[in-house]
Amino acid sequence: MLFGDLAAGRFLSPQGRRRYVTPLRFLLALPYLLFALPLSTPVAAGVVAVASIGFASTLLLQERLIALIGEDVRGQALGLHVTGMKAMQAAGATLAGLVAQYLPAGAAMAVMAVASLVVTAMLSPALRLSNGTPPPRPQPTAAQAVAERP
Numbered sequence: 001m002l003f004g005d006l007a008a009g010r011f012l013s014p015q016g017r018r019r020y021v022t023p024l025r026f027l028l029a030l031p032y033l034l035f036a037l038p039l040s041t042p043v044a045a046g047v048v049a050v051a052s053i054g055f056a057s058t059l060l061l062q063e064r065l066i067a068l069i070g071e072d073v074r075g076q077a078l079g080l081h082v083t084g085m086k087a088m089q090a091a092g093a094t095l096a097g098l099v100a101q102y103l104p105a106g107a108a109m110a111v112m113a114v115a116s117l118v119v120t121a122m123l124s125p126a127l128r129l130s131n132g133t134p135p136p137r138p139q140p141t142a143a144q145a146v147a148e149r150p
Contacts, residue, residue: 003052003053004054005055005056005059007056008024008057008059017060017063018064021064021127022127024053024054024056024060025054026054026117026120027051027053027054028051028054029051029117031048032051032112032113033110033113033114034047035105035107035109035113036110062078065078096108096112099112
């Protein structure tokens with residue numbers, strides 16, 4: 001996770017960050033499909049390490065959010081982002097626990113990987129529409145400019 005964040009933040013250009021956000025999000029779930037197969041412990045650790053590089057997409061998405069949000073509401077936006085993310089992680093963990101009640105651990109991990117890939121695929125078109133550049137701010141009217149003077 002740390003390696004992915006460092007690599008994305010340090011070595012990707014701004015264009016590369018926009019280009020790789022979706023592949024990194026898919027990388028976060030795709031390797032977990034291999035858990036449907038019986039894996040040795042070293043191979044399983046390698047699979048998890050490769051998947052963890054996909055966490056760099058979180059850094060890239062936060063960078064995009066900060067670019068799109070005005071400075072005056074940045075704290076609230078990041079707070080809402082974190083709260084929503086934690087709530088969905090809790091919902092995902094609950095679903096994973098429910099699936100694991102009925103399937104072996106590896107199969108449950110693969111099922112959750114499929115669910116993650118489906119959600120990622122569903123959200124990707126909206127992220128492609130958002131290019132990460134803030135919309136132009138409207139210019140104040142003459143009446144607003146006069147009203148804002150001290």
